[in-house]
Amino acid sequence: MAFSTAGGSAPKPEINVTPLIDVLLTLIVVFMLVVSAQKDYQEKAQIPQPHEKRTDATEPPRTVVVQLSWSHDSRALLKINGADVSWHDLESSLARIYVQRMEKVVFVRGDGDVEFQDVADAIDIAHHAGVSSVGLLSKDPEAHAE
Numbered sequence: 025m026a027f028s029t030a031g032g033s034a035p036k037p038e039i040n041v042t043p044l045i046d047v048l049l050t051l052i053v054v055f056m057l058v059v060s061a062q063k064d065y066q067e068k069a070q071i072p073q074p075h076e077k078r079t080d081a082t083e084p085p086r087t088v089v090v091q092l093s094w095s096h097d098s099r100a101l102l103k104i105n106g107a108d109v110s111w112h113d114l115e116s117s118l119a120r121i122y123v124q125r126m127e128k129v130v131f132v133r134g135d136g137d138v139e140f141q142d143v144a145d146a147i148d149i150a151h152h153a154g155v156s157s158v159g160l161l162s163k164d165p166e167a168h169a170e
Contacts, residue, residue, distance in 0.1 A: 087105075087131065088104065088105060088118075088121055088122075088129075088130045088131065089104070089105055089130075089131045089132075089133055089161065090102065090103070090104055090114075090118075090130055090131070090132045090133070090146055090150065091103040091104075091106075091132075091133045091134075092132070092133070092134040092135065092138045092142055092143060092146060093135050093138070094135045094137035094138050099111055099142055100134070100135075100138045100139070100142040102114055102146070104117055104118070104121070111145075111149075114146065114149050114150075114153075115149045115152055115153045116153075118130065118149070118150055118153035118154070118155060119153040119154055122153060122154045122155060123154070128154060128155050128156040128157065129155070129156070129157045129158075129159065130150050130155045130157075130158055130159070131158075131159045131160070131161050132146055132147060132150070132158060132159070132160055132161065133160075133161040133162075143160075
């Protein structure tokens, strides 16, 4: 085994990274200036515009109320949001209303003189038409305060 006591091995080459870091920082600054100077860099926002001549009459009412009124006949008179409907057409009318709606909720309002069987029949027909939830409405205290 041979040992060298002089410590005179050949020097290894080392890379000086100081000029490389200077070049890198200069490139970063140049890229930041180029990107911020571009016009296409801005955010684009699309603001929804209202429709022209939109009327409330074209939009169907959100709440559907089936109203049962007392009649001299054997069955109560029906109205859907104020429009007269026969018992025979009730299911098709409700199905036509709820075919495009996500909310399948109907409210049933009956006069005090209406038989409960008629209210139950209206609820059953509404379920057959695709309604998932039925709410019962009581009398309007303001309407009968006169």
